[in-house]
Amino acid sequence: MDIPAVFTATMERLGPFEDRPLFAVAVSGGSDSLALTLLLADWVRHRQGHLVALTVDHGLRPQAASEAQAVHDLLTARGIEHHALTNHLPWSGGDIQNEARAVRYRLLNDWCVSAGCLHLVVAHHQDDQAETVLLRLARGSGAVGLSGMAEVSYRPEVRILRPLLGFTRQALRDWLGGQEVSWIEDPSNQNPSFARVQWRSLSPELAARGMSSARLAETAQRLARVRTLIERDVAACLARYVRLDRWGWADVCRAGVLAQEEEIALRVLAAVLTTVGGQDYGPRADRLDRLYDALLAQGQGEHRQSLHGCVLSATATTILIAREARVPDFQCLPLNGDAIEWDGRFRIALDAGFAEACRLRGWKITVGHVFSPLPSLKDGVRDPDVLDKDEKSAWCAIPGIARPGLPALYEGKRLLAIPALGWRSHDVSGMGALVRLLRFQPRRTMAFVGFRLAARRGRII
Structure with missing residues (x-):
């Protein structure tokens, strides 16, 4: 296989791109991401574009900083701009792989936004795709989950490209060896406590029985065609039967959604739960099935439960879905006016005047869920920018189920x-505006609508 030629053809298929495109590539120093970086650097150079390589230091291993420096030295010697992104937030101690993935994409996304970069390229390859299919098969995923990773996926501010899904890990390593480039071996890739590593160890036996990575990737590609049809119908159903409020809760027409084909209804519920819950991925299929069965079995009866970081309250006509408030999990807000992502759902930044007042008082401002009991209006003062003189409009417009999960x-x-x-509260009653930015911007939008880019007179449109 002529890897550079196949890579070029793949990138052309993922386009078109703007003139002199700017790309960011995630590079850990492993063989896959190094091969991607070198292939992409050559492709971008021929189009008079610019490539920036980004290495994430999750803060989990003491060797990470020195490895990032080694990657920096290697790439800068080849004329490739490189930056290390370091995580400074504490770890929750839960699922470390999922949390590390969330941290990685948060840092990469934030860099892309700050640099005005629309294209983030990652090094998932054919073997990764096969492992993803097996993992999801073991979890009982349906057609959408078994379609694996898409070559192009979309986030609110960046699109993610995976041009290596047609290449095996060994082919990339052979090509990299031919370039006389060495790579770093991440010890976590050999940790048998991780499910992905367990499936990887079974790959020779599975291949001997006809379930090679190529065959599994082909299956995912076929199911991706089915996924396209499903997502089209899901998007239409979401537009007709779901209202997503600007404060992050959803009002779902119960009869309208449950009247759809079962697969469509399940995917609609999953999309709403993922967006409202600020999650990167949808709920597990078995839990989603139980929710759907409960809603059907009860007809128009009331139903309430928690699922996927959300709380649901169903009446005869509607299903209200809101963020479930967690144990106090406060996040510090910078006093320099920088915006942060909070709870996977909101972008928030303090007003400059309020931040200066806090600095003078020595206040440390955090954002967290409201929790119960909620204060009453008499416990504080009305914000004139939100509440008018005569009506408690904002207070009454947000249902009780949604209030505990609001940002405070x-x-x-x-x-x-x-x-x-x-x-x-009375403590800040006379301080003017408190925030300059507070926008619902979930990690995942409910409908994944693709976009194309074009350039006109040097501007991206």
């Missing part, structure tokens, strides 16, 4: 304000 500002454990409800 704290100083220590002291509740200062709930911007969505137009409420603030």
